[in-house]
Amino acid sequence: MVWLCTRATIGDANxxxxxxxxxxxxxxxxxxxxxxxxxxxxxxxLAVGLILTIVLTHS
Known part of the structure; x- marks a missing residue:
């Protein structure tokens, strides 16, 4: 579980x-x-952040 949250945090930072x-x-x-x-x-x-979040969440 810790690894999953760490990966999500690193992804958000990127x-x-x-x-x-x-x-x-x-x-x-x-x-x-x-x-x-x-x-x-x-x-x-804001647009790039939102678009990247949507695209990477649904992939």
Missing amino acids: IAFGAYALAVYCAKDWFWVAKSWHWSTLLVY
Whole structure:
């Protein structure tokens, strides 16, 4: 059971990092979240995270 939860946590962390990395690519700034950001960057972050979660959960 511990291994299952550990795998899920690692998967969630990878999803969050992947979504953040794509938002960084769009914003062209690694620290976009700490500065004044555009809604489009936040939307990319949330959409990618949601889509990856849905796709990986149903596979």
